[in-house]
Amino acid sequence: MPKPTRSQGLEVRAIKWGVRHPGMVAVPAGLATAVTKSAVEWGLPTTSGIVGGALLGVAGWYRGHPASFDQVAAPWLRAFRRRWLTYVGRRWADILSDCDLVTVNRRTDAMAVPRILRVRSASPSIDTIHVRLNRGQTPSLFEERADALAHALLAQRVAVVKIKPQVIGLVIERENPFGADPIPAIDLPHDADEVDLGAIELGDTEYGTPWTQSFLGQHLFTAGATGSGKGSLLWSPLRGMAPLLRDRLVVPDVIDLKEGMETEIGAPLFHRRAIEWADAVSVVESFRDELKARQAVLREQGKRKFTPSVETPLRLLQIDELGMMTSYGPASEVRGVLKLLSEIMTQGRAAGFGVCGYVQEPTKDTVPIRELFTARVCLSVTSQSQVDMVLGDGMRLRGALADEIPLDPAHAGIGFVVEQGSCNPLRVRASFQTDQDIRDLVAFVTSGRPRLHAVA
CATH class of the missing domain: 1.20.5 (Single alpha-helices involved in coiled-coils or other helix-helix interfaces)
Structure with missing residues (x-):
């Protein structure tokens, strides 16, 4: 076939464009028809x-x-704007051409550009583009050009996810919305009436709004590599509950099998604190026993749910590092611990017993009870697969690039959660608690009343 001497007609290209983007033709046409008919x-x-x-x-x-x-509305509007202003036609073709991601037909010299199928923009700073590859292209080709694509798109980074044969997802992180400075600890609330256990402030969202988490009937799972900022999510809930800790409306226990280094400074805050394996097992057993006793009291009173009070406080069990309890401990005893934790997490919701687990390795082998956690936070992790393990299938493709978060102080505490009632990941950053912040919290909680600390 001879090489063409002129380009395809404008009307033919317009028809082809309309076939590929029927919504861009049908919706405006429908609106215009409706307005005209109404007029x-x-x-x-x-x-x-x-x-x-x-x-x-x-x-x-x-x-x-x-x-x-x-x-x-905002995700849809952002996606529409980005699709037709940022990733539109000729500009998209020029970017891929500059990055050597187009193919040229050797017979006709026609340039084929990988076509955009869909644009998602679940958050202000992350876009996901579904792209159909040209014949002969592979996802690894785009992975090799990811840095070049990021610079061409003026983005911080680009990740490539395989969706199905000939279709990939380009996850484009446009900016870090939090900056390099950590988020300071929130001001200590002084009155119990100021605290809502259904919305304890843990830090900020990428929208600049407070990031809150319910601790009523919830079990919180936090995964992150060493240096990712898990400690912030151990202390931030306690700081947000400070008046309730003081008034004994919330009573926390903690298991810290890293020789107690993380929790020593705040030890007086805890009802029970274990830093050795045998003591940790005892804490879990006692926590389970208290749950059974609470259930019996509520049953006698004809109540289906607890109300936080001095007699029936919210009980929290914080476990740092969870993997030591569920996988790395003595094999003969780990099974018993798993059974106890499963019992607590399946029955504790209505009785006011919650578990907060912090882990470096979130695989099913390490944390067999992972699915029992109702709320999850994924900080910086070491592999792509761990993102979906923590947040759910497909969350990385939707923009939760937790494996791309650098492990440095400028990014500590940054991670992703999944918004309630939504399938979209939300980028968040936990507030940072200095040693002095923790000392201030201890002084506030323990002043004027006996210490709560007791080692199991």
Whole structure:
């Protein structure tokens, strides 16, 4: 076949574009038809009022309820804007051409550009692009050019995820929304009425809003490599509950099998604290026994749920490092511990007993009870697969690049959670607790009442 001497007609290219993007043709056409029909039937003033009212309604939603707007509408609007302004036609082709990611037909000299199938923008700083590869291209080719793509797109990094044959996902992290400085500890609340156990502040979200977590009927799982900032998520909940710790409406236990180094400075905060294996097993057993006793009391009172009080406080069991209890301990005793923890986590919700586990290796072999945790945080981890292990299948493709978070002080405490009622990952950063912050917390909680500390 001879090489063409002229390009394809504009009308043919327009038809092909319309076939590939039917929504961009059908939606505007449908809106135009509806507006025209309304103008004919009801008149121009009425139609203008309807359109204006709709726009005002959207503006009111944006201003009046930012949380629902950011969760429902903002991702779609961001994706639309990025698709047709940032990753549009010729610009997209030029970027891939500059990165040697296009192919050229040797017979016709026609350049084939990998086509964008879909753009997602679940967060302000991360986009996911589904791309159909050209024949002969492989995901590894894009992985080799990932750094070049990141620079061409003015992004911090680009990750490549295989979706299915000939289709990949490019996860584009455009910026780090938190900066290099850690988030300081929140001001200590002084009154129990200021504390909502359904929304304890742990840090900030990438939107600049407080990151909160419920500790009522929840078990919190935090995974992260050494240096990722897991300690912040051990102390931040306690700081947010400070008045309730003081008034004994919340009573925490802790297991710290790293020789107690992490929790020594805050030891007086805990009802029981174990730093040796035998003591740790005793703490778990005692915690389970208290749960059974609480269940009996609630049953006698005809109650299905507990209410935090001095008689029935919220009980928290914090385990740092969880893998030591569920995998690395004496084999003959690990099975018994797993049985106790499973019992606590499946029955503790209504009775006010919660578990917070912190682990470096989140695999099923290390933490067989991983699925029993109801809330999860993925800080910096060491492999791509660990992201989906912690947050759920497909979360890395949706933008949770926890394996790409550098392990340095400038990124400590940064991670991802999955928003309630949503399938979108949310980037968060836990507030940093200095040694002095922990000392201040201990002084506040223990002043004016006996110490709670008791070693199992």
